[in-house]
Amino acid sequence: MITAGIDMGSRSIKVVLVEELKVDGAPQLKYGVKKTHIMMPGDLDQDVAADKAYNEALEAAGLKRDDVKVVFATGAGRKQVAFATEGITEMTAGAKGASFMFPMARTVVDVGAEEGRGMKTDADGKAVDFAGNEKCAAGAGSFAEAMSRALQMTLKEFGDASLKSDKSIPMNAQCTVFAESEVVSLIHSSTPKNDIAKAVLDAVASRVCAMVRRVGIDGEVVLIGGMAHNAGFVQSLKTAMGVDAVSLPDMPEYISALGCALIAAERQH
Amino acid sequence: MNAEVKADTLPEKKEFWRWQENVWVDETKDWKSAKIITCGIDVGSVSSQAVLVVDGELYGYNSMRTGNNSPDSAKNALQGVMDKCGMKLEDIHFVVGTGYGRVNVPFAHKAITEIACHARGANYMGGNKVRTILDMGGQDCKAIHCDEKGKVTNFLMNDKCAAGTGRGMEVISDLMQIPIAELGPRSFDIDADVEAVSSVCVVFAKSEALGLLKAGYTKNKVIAAYCQAMAERVVSLLERIGVEEGFFITGGIAKNPGVVKRIEKLLGIQAMDTKIDSQIAGALGAALFGYTLQSKKAA
Amino acid sequence: MIANYGYKDGSGEYYISIDTDKCIGCTADRACLTACPKQMFETITDDYDDEVTWVKKPNCRTLAYDCADCKPSAGYTSLPCMTACTPGAIKHSW
Numbered sequence: 001m002i003t004a005g006i007d008m009g010s011r012s013i014k015v016v017l018v019e020e021l022k023v024d025g026a027p028q029l030k031y032g033v034k035k036t037h038i039m040m041p042g043d044l045d046q047d048v049a050a051d052k053a054y055n056e057a058l059e060a061a062g063l064k065r066d067d068v069k070v071v072f073a074t075g076a077g078r079k080q081v082a083f084a085t086e087g088i089t090e091m092t093a094g095a096k097g098a099s100f101m102f103p104m105a106r107t108v109v110d111v112g113a114e115e116g117r118g119m120k121t122d123a124d125g126k127a128v129d130f131a132g133n134e135k136c137a138a139g140a141g142s143f144a145e146a147m148s149r150a151l152q153m154t155l156k157e158f159g160d161a162s163l164k165s166d167k168s169i170p171m172n173a174q175c176t177v178f179a180e181s182e183v184v185s186l187i188h189s190s191t192p193k194n195d196i197a198k199a200v201l202d203a204v205a206s207r208v209c210a211m212v213r214r215v216g217i218d219g220e221v222v223l224i225g226g227m228a229h230n231a232g233f234v235q236s237l238k239t240a241m242g243v244d245a246v247s248l249p250d251m252p253e254y255i256s257a258l259g260c261a262l263i264a265a266e267r268q269h
Numbered sequence: 270m271n272a273e274v275k276a277d278t279l280p281e282k283k284e285f286w287r288w289q290e291n292v293w294v295d296e297t298k299d300w301k302s303a304k305i306i307t308c309g310i311d312v313g314s315v316s317s318q319a320v321l322v323v324d325g326e327l328y329g330y331n332s333m334r335t336g337n338n339s340p341d342s343a344k345n346a347l348q349g350v351m352d353k354c355g356m357k358l359e360d361i362h363f364v365v366g367t368g369y370g371r372v373n374v375p376f377a378h379k380a381i382t383e384i385a386c387h388a389r390g391a392n393y394m395g396g397n398k399v400r401t402i403l404d405m406g407g408q409d410c411k412a413i414h415c416d417e418k419g420k421v422t423n424f425l426m427n428d429k430c431a432a433g434t435g436r437g438m439e440v441i442s443d444l445m446q447i448p449i450a451e452l453g454p455r456s457f458d459i460d461a462d463v464e465a466v467s468s469v470c471v472v473f474a475k476s477e478a479l480g481l482l483k484a485g486y487t488k489n490k491v492i493a494a495y496c497q498a499m500a501e502r503v504v505s506l507l508e509r510i511g512v513e514e515g516f517f518i519t520g521g522i523a524k525n526p527g528v529v530k531r532i533e534k535l536l537g538i539q540a541m542d543t544k545i546d547s548q549i550a551g552a553l554g555a556a557l558f559g560y561t562l563q564s565k566k567a568a
Numbered sequence: 569m570i571a572n573y574g575y576k577d578g579s580g581e582y583y584i585s586i587d588t589d590k591c592i593g594c595t596a597d598r599a600c601l602t603a604c605p606k607q608m609f610e611t612i613t614d615d616y617d618d619e620v621t622w623v624k625k626p627n628c629r630t631l632a633y634d635c636a637d638c639k640p641s642a643g644y645t646s647l648p649c650m651t652a653c654t655p656g657a658i659k660h661s662w
Contacts, residue, residue: 114473131636136430136578137472146472174629175577177431177440177471178408181314188337210633385615420616422569425583429575429629469578506576509583509661558615 001268002034004068005093005260006054006084008077011113011142011226013039013049014254015057017068018261031100031262035061036254046080054083072264074256076115086267088260091119091127097259098222099125101249106219109212109237109246110256111204111227113141118212125259131214139207141227143176147200150183151193159232162198169199179203197232205236212241221246228252285448286439287334288521291546294321294329294353300360305563308361309555310343311383312369315407315435316521318552319346321356325560327393329354330549335407343374363559367551381558383551384413384424390554391517392419394543400515403507403532403540404550405522407435412507419554423510431471433502435521438528440471441495444478445488456493456527463490465497468505474498492527500531507536516540523547573623574631574661582631583661584623584649590657591620603652606634621657635660 007014017034037057041049050073058065065083073084074093081087090110098108099121108119108127116139117132133139148158169191173179179200186196204227223246227233238246249255300306303323311318313335320330331349335342343366351357358376366377367386374380383406391402392415402413409428415421431437442449463486466477474495481491499522518540522528524547533539545553574583600609600621608627614620627634638644650658 133579137470138577142472174429174575175431175471177436178314181408181436185337210630214633214636381615420569423572424569425572427575430577432577473578509581510570510572 001069001265002063002067003261003264003268004054004057004071005257005262005264006050006071006073006075006078006081007090007093007254007257007260008046008050008073008075008081009112009253009256010076010115011040012253013041013053013075013077014257015039015053016254016257016261017057017061017063018258018265020265031265033258034063036251036257038253046077047082050077050081051083069268070264072260074260086264088263090115090256091117091130091132093256093259093263094224095119095121095127095259096125096262097255097257098224098249100258100262101255102220102222102247104220105222105247107212107215107217107221109208109221109223110225111140111208111223111233112225112253113145116140116204116208116211116225118208118215120215120218129215131211133207133211137176138174138179139204139211141225143179144200144204144227144230144233146176146180147183148197150180151187151196153193153197155230158197159201159230161194162201162232163235165192165194165198167195167198168202169195171199171203174207198236201230201233201236202240205233205240208237209240217241217243223248224252224255226253285446286442288449288524290333292329292331292349292353293546294350295327298323298326298328300328300354300356305363305560305567306356306361307363307365307556307559307563308347309365309367309386309552309557309559310347310374310377311367311386311549311551311555312342312346312373313407313551314369315439316548317342317346317368318549319343319350320549320552320556321350321354321361322553322556322560325557327545327553330546330552332546332548340373363563365555365559365562367555378559379562381555384411384426385421386551386554386558387411387519388413388415388421388424388554389419389557390550390552391415391519392417393553393557394519394545394547394550395515395517395541398515399517399541400513401507401511401517403503403516403518403520405433405435405503405518405520405528407521410434410503410506412510414510414513425506425510427506432469432474433499433506437471437474437499438522438525440475441478441492444475445492447488447492450524452492452496453525453527453529455489456496457530458489459487459493463494463497465501466491466494468498468502496525496527497531499528500535503528504532504535512536512538514538517543519547519550521548571620571622572661573628575629579632581661582635584631584635585659585661586621586623587657587659588614588618588620590655592618594621594655596652596654599652599654600649600658603648605637605648608634609649632662
C-alpha cells in the first residue's frame with residue numbers, strides 16, 4: 001500500500017510517498033519512503049500548486065494517482081488541497097515523522113520559514129503538548145533569511161559565517177523588521193560579518209528555545225524543518241537550549257510530510 | 270510657520286522612505302531676554318527631535334533622522350536648532366532627555382519616559398481637552414490617557430512588533446518605490462474600497478502586498494490595503510484602554526492622512542487638529558517638564 | 569495611573585497592568601518582587617516622583633514565555649504575583 005503526505009508550507013510544498021513494507025511473520029508493519037519531492041509554488045494559487053507538486057512527485061516516483069491509496073495534507077495551506085482525504089495539524093505530523101526517524105525523541109523542534117514550534121512527544125510519536133509562534137515572523141527561517149540578505153550572503157554562507165564567530169552580541173529587536181535596522185547599524189559600526197551572523201542566529205535560536213521551554217526540554221531533542229540544514233543555527237540552538245546534541249534527520253524539511261503519510265497509512269488499518 | 274527643508278533631504282531616487290526633516294525657530298521672539306530657557310531631547314530609533322521652550326512657550330525645534338549613531342544624534346539635533354537662533358548650550362537652564370535620550374544625552378539634567386513626555390507635549394499642542402493620545406512612533410506604538418494637565422492616567426505601549434509603527438510604513442514605501450509623504454494621498458485615489466492585508470505582522474503584510482500587486486491590483490489599492498491594516502492594528506491597541514473624546518495623534522504617522530482618516534472612521538471619532546509638527550510631541554513635553562522643574566528651582 | 573507593560577504580536581496580546589494608585593505606599597511590603605519566580609518586578613521612582621513597581625524592560629518583550637510557567641497550562645490556579653499583591657494592583661491580560 002502506498003500513501004502520500006503533502007505539507008503545504010508557507011514557502012514550499014513537500015510531498016512524501018510512503019510504501020508499506022510487509023515483513024513476513026513480523027507483527028509490526030514497517031514503512032519505507034518511496035519518494036520525496038519539493039516545490040516552490042511561486043505565483044501559483046495554493047490549490048493549483050498542490051496539484052502540480054503532487055503530479056510532479058508521482059511522475060518522479062513512476063506512479064499514477066490510482067496507485068496511491070490515500071493522501072493526507074498538513075501545513076498552513078492544508079485546507080487548499082482538494083484531493084486530500086484528511087488534514088492533519090503540523091504538530092501531529094511533525095511529531096510522527098520525527099519519532100519515526102528517531103524513536104527515542106521526546107522533544108521535537110520544528111523551525112520552518114514562517115513558523116516555529118516546540119513539541120513534547122511520547123513513545124508512540126504523539127504530540128502531548130506544543131507551543132508555537134504562529135503569525136509572527138520572528139523565531140522562524142524568514143528572519144534569518146532576511147538578515148542574510150542584508151549581509152549579502154546566502155543562508156548557507158550566513159550559517160557557516162556564524163560558526164566562525166565566538167562573540168555573543170545580544171540583539172535588542174524582537175521583530176524581523178526592527179532587527180533589519182539593527183543589523184544595518186551593526187554593519188555601519190564595522191562589526192565583523194561573522195559576529196553579526198552569529199548574533200542573528202542566536203536571536204532566532206533564543207526565541208525558538210523560549211517556545212520549546214514552554215513544553216519543557218526532555219530526553220532526545222530532534223530538529224526538523226528547513227532551518228535544520230543551517231549548521232550555524234543548529235549550533236546556536238544547542239547553546240540556547242543547553243543541550244549537547246540535537247538529532248538531525250537527513251531531510252529535515254520533509255519530516256512533517258512524512259509524518260502525514262505515515263498517519264495516513266496507519267489510519268487505513 | 271515656515272520650516273526649512275534641508276538640501277540633503279530632497280527625495281533621491283533610492284530613498285523613498287526619507288521623510289522631510291525640519292528646523293524651525295519662532296522669529297518673532299527674542300530668546301535673549303527670556304528668564305527660563307529649557308530644552309527637551311527625544312532620541313528615537315528612527316527620528317530625533319530637540320525642542321527649545323522659552324519661558325514656557327515653544328520657541329524652536331529640529332526634527333531629523335537618528336541615523337546609525339544614536340549617541341551623536343542628541344548633540345546633532347540640538348546643534349541644529351541652536352544654530353538657527355545663535356544659542357549655545359550654556360544659555361540653556363535645564364535639559365530633559367527622553368526616548369533613548371534618557372541614556373544618550375550626557376548633558377541632560379533629568380531623564381523622563383516618553384510616555385509622560387508625550388502626554389505633556391500633546392496637552393500643550395492640543396490643549397487641556399486632550400484625553401486620549403495615540404503616538405505612532407518609528408518603532409513603537411503608544412496609547413495614552415491623560416488628564417487636563419497632561420498627566421498620564423493610563424498607558425499601553427507596544428515596542429516589540431512593527432505592526433502599527435513608522436518602520437512598517439517605511440517598508441511599504443520602499444516596496445512601492447513611492448516617497449513616503451505621497452502614500453497617504455495616494456491611498457484615497459482608488460475607485461473602490463479595499464480589504465486590509467494582514468494586520469498582525471508587517472512581514473506577512475508585505476508578502477500579501479506583493480501578492481496583490483501580482484494579482485493586478487494598482488499600487489494605490491495596495492497602499493490603501495496596507496493603510497487599512499495599519500489603522501486596524503492601531504485601533505485594536507487603542508481599544509484595549511478605550512478612546513475618549515479629545516483624541517490626539519502624535520508621531521510621524523499623524524502626517525499620513527491615509528492612516529489617520531481610516532483610524533477616525535473605525536473609531537467614529539475625529540482626531541484633534543494642531544498646527545505644530547506632530548513629531549515633536551515627546552521632546553516638547555520633555556522641555557516643558559524642564560520648565561516646571563527649573564521654575565521650582567528658581568522660586 | 570494604569571501602567572500596562574507587555575506587547576502584542578502575531579501570536580497574541582500579553583500585558584501586565586499595574587494600578588499605580590494602589591501601588592504607591594504598598595501595604596504588601598512589595599511582596600511581588602520575591603513572589604515572581606522570574607523576578608521580573610522592580611521598584612522604581614516614576615516620572616511623577618512616586619515609588620512604584622514596574623516590569624523590568626527586558627521582560628516586557630518576552631512576557632508570553634516568561635509568564636508561561638505560572639499559567640494554568642503549567643498547573644497553577646492563581647498567579648503568584650497577583651496573590652502576593654493584596655492591594656490588587658497587578659492584573660494579567662491573558
